[in-house]
Amino acid sequence: MFWRPRSILQLMLIGFFTVIAPLCVAIFYTVQAFDQQALKNNRVTHELVALTRANQVLQSDLLDLERRAGQYAALGEKNLLAFFEEGHQRILAQLQQLEPLVDKERREKLGPLKDAVESLWFAIIVPGEPFDARQIQGLFDEISDLSVQFRRSSQQFVDDQLQQQTEEASQIKASLLLMVISLAVLTLLAALFFIYWINKPVRQLEKEISQLGSGDLTRKIRISGPQEMQMLGERLDWLRGQLHELDEQKLQFLRHMSHELKTPLASLREGADLMAEGIVGPLETKQLEIVSIIQQNSRELQRLIENLLDYNQVLHQQQLNLERFEVAELWQELLTTYKMTIARKSIRVSCNGEALSWVADTAKIKTVLDNLLSNAVSYCPSQGEVSISWHVADGALYCEVGNSGQQIPAAERKQIFEPFFQGKNSRSGAIKGSGIGLSVARECTNAHGGRLDLVAHDRFPVCFSLTLPSHEMTL
Known part of the structure; x- marks a missing residue:
C-alpha cells in the first residue's frame, strides 16, 4: 500500500530533507575530491622537490669527486684516496635514493650511470698498475654525459608530473561541474515533486469549497494526501451532507408553503374575478375599485410566491x-x-x-x-x-x-x-x-x-x- 504522511508538516520535513540530500552529497563529494587531490598534490610536490634537490646534490658531488680524483692522481696520497672513496660511496647512496623518486623509464637510465660510477672506483684502485689519468677522465666524461641526460630526463619527468596534475585538476573540475548540474536538476525535480504533492490536497480542498459555494451538494467530497487533509475532507463532506439535508428541507418547506398559499390564493382570485365579471350581481363603482384592488394585490402576492419558487429552481436547475x-x-x-x-x-x-x-x-x-x-x-x-x-x-x-x-x-x-x-x-x-x-x-x-x-x-x-x-x- 502506498505510504501517506500523517501531516503536511511531516510531508514538508520529508520534502526538505529529500531536496537538501543531493546538495549534501555534492558538498561531501566535493570536499572529499579536493582533499584527495590536495594530498596527492602534496605528495607529488614533495617527491619532485626531493628529486630536484637530489639531482643538484648529485651534480655537486660528481664535481667534487672529479676534483678529488685529480688530487689523488697528482699527489698519490692515501688520505686523498679515502676522501675519494667517501665521495664515491655517497654518490652511490644518492643514486640509490633517486630510484624510488622516478618512474621505470628514468630508473633504467640510472643503471648505466651507476655502473659508470662503480667502474670509476675499480679504475682508481687497480693494484700493481700506474694511475691512468686518460682512462679516469674518460670515465668522468661518460659519467658527466649520463648525469646530464638523467638530469634532463628528470626535468622532463617533473614537467610531466606537473602536466598530469593540471589535467587531473581539470578532470576533477569537469566531473564536479557535471555532478553539480546533475544534482541541481535532481534537486529541482524533487522540489517540484514535493511542491506538487503538498499543493495537491490544498488545491483539491479549494476546489471542493468552491464547489460547495456554487451549490453542488450532491457530489461526495474526497481529499487525497496526508491523513490530516483526508480527515479535513471527511469533515467537509459531513458539512456537505448537512447542507444538502438542510437544502432538501428548505425545498420541501417551500413546496408545501407554495401549495398551502396557492390554494386559498387561487380561490381568492377566482372569487374576485367572478365579482368583477358581475356573476354575483352588478357592483357599484366603489365596489369595483375594491375588487380591482383585491385582484391586483392577489396577483402581486402570487408573483412573490412564484419568485421564491423560481429562485430555488434557478439555483438547482441550470438546464x-x-x-x-x-x-x-x-x-x-x-x-x-x-x-x-x-x-x-x-x-x-x-x-x-x-x-x-x-x-x-x-x-x-x-x-x-x-x-x-x-x-x-x-x-x-x-x-x-x-x-x-x-x-x-x-x-x-x-x-x-x-x-x-x-x-x-x-x-x-x-x-x-x-x-x-x-x-x-x-x-x-x-x-x-x-x-x-x-x-x-x-x-x-x-x-x-x-x-x-x-x-x-x-x-x-x-x-x-x-x-x-x-x-x-x-x-
Whole structure:
C-alpha cells in the first residue's frame, strides 16, 4: 500500500530533507575530491622537490669527486684516496635514493650511470698498475654525459608530473561541474515533486469549497494526501451532507408553503374575478375599485410566491428549455397583467421595438421581464413614465426598461442584485417586495450566458439593460 504522511508538516520535513540530500552529497563529494587531490598534490610536490634537490646534490658531488680524483692522481696520497672513496660511496647512496623518486623509464637510465660510477672506483684502485689519468677522465666524461641526460630526463619527468596534475585538476573540475548540474536538476525535480504533492490536497480542498459555494451538494467530497487533509475532507463532506439535508428541507418547506398559499390564493382570485365579471350581481363603482384592488394585490402576492419558487429552481436547475417566442407579444402579455396599476397611477408606458422572434427559455425570460416591469411600475411615481425598448445588435437581443422614479443611491447599486436586499426607496402598493426579484432575474439571465445591469440613461433616473445571446434550438 502506498505510504501517506500523517501531516503536511511531516510531508514538508520529508520534502526538505529529500531536496537538501543531493546538495549534501555534492558538498561531501566535493570536499572529499579536493582533499584527495590536495594530498596527492602534496605528495607529488614533495617527491619532485626531493628529486630536484637530489639531482643538484648529485651534480655537486660528481664535481667534487672529479676534483678529488685529480688530487689523488697528482699527489698519490692515501688520505686523498679515502676522501675519494667517501665521495664515491655517497654518490652511490644518492643514486640509490633517486630510484624510488622516478618512474621505470628514468630508473633504467640510472643503471648505466651507476655502473659508470662503480667502474670509476675499480679504475682508481687497480693494484700493481700506474694511475691512468686518460682512462679516469674518460670515465668522468661518460659519467658527466649520463648525469646530464638523467638530469634532463628528470626535468622532463617533473614537467610531466606537473602536466598530469593540471589535467587531473581539470578532470576533477569537469566531473564536479557535471555532478553539480546533475544534482541541481535532481534537486529541482524533487522540489517540484514535493511542491506538487503538498499543493495537491490544498488545491483539491479549494476546489471542493468552491464547489460547495456554487451549490453542488450532491457530489461526495474526497481529499487525497496526508491523513490530516483526508480527515479535513471527511469533515467537509459531513458539512456537505448537512447542507444538502438542510437544502432538501428548505425545498420541501417551500413546496408545501407554495401549495398551502396557492390554494386559498387561487380561490381568492377566482372569487374576485367572478365579482368583477358581475356573476354575483352588478357592483357599484366603489365596489369595483375594491375588487380591482383585491385582484391586483392577489396577483402581486402570487408573483412573490412564484419568485421564491423560481429562485430555488434557478439555483438547482441550470438546464434551459429553449423555444422560440415573439418578443413584442411577451411584453404585451406582461403589460396586460399590470394595466390596472398603470391606469391607477396614470403612468405613461412607451414600447419601442421591432417585431422579432428569439430563441430562449421562455419561462425564465418571462420571469426576468416580469420582475423588471414590476419594479419599474412599482417604483414609478404617479403620472410618471415607463419606457420599454428592444433591438438586436451583434447577434444579441438588447432590452432596456427605464422609469422616472427616484435614482438608486450609489451605495446600493452593487447590492440590488443580492438576494433579499431591499433599498431605501419606497415601493408603492400594499404588499412590499421580498428583495429577490432582481436576484432571480440575474440568475435566469446568467443561465442564458447573458447580462443584466443597472445602466445610466439620458432620460430616466433608473434603467435596467438586459443582454441575451443567441441560442440554437436542438431537435
